[in-house]
Amino acid sequence: MDKQAIKNRFGIIGNSPVLNYALDVAVQVANTDLSVLISGESGVGKEVFSHIIHSLSSRKHNQFIAVNCGAIPEGTIDSELFGHEKGSFTGAVDSRKGYFETVNGGTIFLDEIAELPLGTQARLLRVLESGEYIRVGSSKVQKTDVRIIAASNKDLLDFIHTGRFREDLYYRLNTVPIRVPSLRDRKEDIALLFRKFASDFSDRYRSEPLQLTDDAWKVLEEYPWPGNVRQLKNVAEQVSVLARGQEVNAEILKKLLPEVKANFLPVLANNNSGYEFANEREILYKLFFDVKKDVTDLKKMFFEILQNPELADRKKAFDNQPAFAYPEPQPVLTTPKPFVIQNPAQTHEGENKIVEPQVVEESLNIMDAEKDLIVKALRKHKGKRREASSELGISERTLYRKLKEYNINE
Numbered sequence: 001m002d003k004q005a006i007k008n009r010f011g012i013i014g015n016s017p018v019l020n021y022a023l024d025v026a027v028q029v030a031n032t033d034l035s036v037l038i039s040g041e042s043g044v045g046k047e048v049f050s051h052i053i054h055s056l057s058s059r060k061h062n063q064f065i066a067v068n069c070g071a072i073p074e075g076t077i078d079s080e081l082f083g084h085e086k087g088s089f090t091g092a093v094d095s096r097k098g099y100f101e102t103v104n105g106g107t108i109f110l111d112e113i114a115e116l117p118l119g120t121q122a123r124l125l126r127v128l129e130s131g132e133y134i135r136v137g138s139s140k141v142q143k144t145d146v147r148i149i150a151a152s153n154k155d156l157l158d159f160i161h162t163g164r165f166r167e168d169l170y171y172r173l174n175t176v177p178i179r180v181p182s183l184r185d186r187k188e189d190i191a192l193l194f195r196k197f198a199s200d201f202s203d204r205y206r207s208e209p210l211q212l213t214d215d216a217w218k219v220l221e222e223y224p225w226p227g228n229v230r231q232l233k234n235v236a237e238q239v240s241v242l243a244r245g246q247e248v249n250a251e252i253l254k255k256l257l258p259e260v261k262a263n264f265l266p267v268l269a270n271n272n273s274g275y276e277f278a279n280e281r282e283i284l285y286k287l288f289f290d291v292k293k294d295v296t297d298l299k300k301m302f303f304e305i306l307q308n309p310e311l312a313d314r315k316k317a318f319d320n321q322p323a324f325a326y327p328e329p330q331p332v333l334t335t336p337k338p339f340v341i342q343n344p345a346q347t348h349e350g351e352n353k354i355v356e357p358q359v360v361e362e363s364l365n366i367m368d369a370e371k372d373l374i375v376k377a378l379r380k381h382k383g384k385r386r387e388a389s390s391e392l393g394i395s396e397r398t399l400y401r402k403l404k405e406y407n408i409n410e
Contacts, residue, residue, distance in 0.1 A: 003027075006056075010048055013196050014189030018181040022049070029176045030056035035128060037113075037173045038151040040180035043230035046151040049178060050109040053149055062106035065099055070115035075401065077120050079136050088137020090404070100133055100144045113150040113173070114159050118166065124148075125169045148173070183225040183232060190220050193229060197236035210239060215250035224260050371406045374399070378408070 003023060007013070012023065029036055030053045038046045047066060054064045072080050079089075083098030099108055110116075116124065127133050128148060132141050150173045159165035183190065198210045212220075225231055238256050239248055246252070373392065381387040389399040402408075 006052065010052055010055075012045070012048065013193050014186055015192075016181070016186030016189050019186055019189065022178050022180050023052075025176065025178050026052050027056060029053065029178075031058060033147055035147070035173050035175045036149045036178060037156075037170075037176070038149065038178045038180060039156075040151075040153065041182045041226075041228055042153045043228035044180040044182055045229055046153075046180050047109065047111060049180060050107075050149045050151065054107040054109075054147075057107070057147070059106055059147060063103045064107045064109070065103050066109040066111060067099060068111045070112040073397065074117050077117065078123065081120065082123060082133045082135055084136035085138045088135075092137070095135075098133075098135065100127060100146055101142065103146055104144050105146070107147045107149060110148060110150045112152060114152045114154040114156060114165060118164070121166045121169050125166065125172060128169075128172045183228040187221050190225075190232065191217060193232055194220060194236055197233045198240055201237050201240035205240060207240060210236075210243065211247045212253075213247060213249045216248050216253045219250045219253050219257070223257055226260060367406070370402070371408065374402060374406065374408060 003020070006023065006027065012019075026036075026049050036050075036053060038049050040046050050066065051064070054060060067080070069077065078084075079092075079096065079098065081098050081100060083096050083101055084092050086092055086095045110124075123133060127144065127146070131143050131145060133144060134141055156165050156170050160167045160170055183193075194212075201207075202209045220232075227234070235253075235256055239253070242256070243252055374388070377388040377391045378385070381391065385399055385403075386396055389396045392399065394402075
């Protein structure tokens with residue numbers, strides 16, 4: 001099919017080289033069964049390319065479905081994709097087919113693939129490698145013949161380095177990569193797009209076509225367009241409604257364009273671990289592991305001083321050296337009561353007996369700690385769940401799920 005015919009069919013406007021190259025790759029890979037990974041910023045039109053690939057493939061007469069992985073809750077994503085059996089979880093009152101079963105023979109477009117949980121990523125990898133999957137709550141292996149097209153506006157390599165995306169899944173999806181260019185990378189198309197949108201909105205609102213001055217066109221071309229084509233279309237609609245019968249100059253246009261500023265917010269210093277937290281449970285894990293490490297170090301130092309009193313003398317000698325500035329030593333070294341309990345000395349007349357300190361480990365069960373935090377938040381806000389979820393830093397839906405999971409009746 002002719003390239004211009006494809007553009008007309010799918011509403012693609014523009015003739016920049018980077019856009020044409022992405023379109024050429026999509027056309028060439030369409031009639032194969034290779035997995036495709038479409039990357040690009042939000043608003044560039046990644047889903048349009050998935051429709052092009054499906055419509056020009058041998059699967060075009062079979063079903064196509066687009067799934068936004070970021071819009072499906074983590075607890076139900078497996079059921080949506082692979083289906084579930086009756087009674088496999090609370091609320092599963094009947095068996096249900098997943099997308100890989102209902103779209104068998106067709107194409108599934110997984111948008112925002114970076115939002116998939118790691119467990120779901122492992123199941124998706126199995127589908128890509130063997131065409132096999134298992135419903136939630138079942139042990140029966142089922143087969144499917146589905147072509148997968150994935151898309152993401154995130155850098156998946158960064159997600160791999162931080163442990164949030166499987167490297168093997170990335171290379172399995174990235175058989176053929178397609179990069180959809182941002183609007184600022186094809187400035188020569190901005191005027192064409194704006195004229196098309198303005199004409200469409202003029203017909204819709206029955207108003208006169210917009211007339212832009214030269215300085216207004218310059219503003220459009222120099223603006224960075226963080227929202228890409230979607231943002232440009234919104235601006236064209238606003239101008240069509242608010243500037244009827246007027247000649248639009250740069251001043252009018254600038255009022256409708258949000259100012260784009262660099263992000264000067266403080267960020268955490270890089271600790272070379274490259275780790276970022278994916279959810280509140282991982283934050284709690286990290287917190288308790290750090291606390292346990294600090295307590296272990298404190299106990300180790302305490303027992304070393306008990307067993308080797310000369311260590312205290314060495315430290316005192318270092319204190320007298322001008323090259324170091326240690327704080328004044330405390331007369332008594334104590335440890336937090338939850339971790340070290342020292343029994344009173346058992347004495348007889350004329351004899352002093354030193355009893356070794358008894359170490360008692362506190363419970364570091366993450367579920368107990370999480371339950372305790374939820375209960376405290378509910379009591380603090382007098383049972384108001386919206387305020388409690390905000391205090392905990394989780395969504396209200398997640399709080400309801402955890403209340404049921406921990407059987408909390410606050």
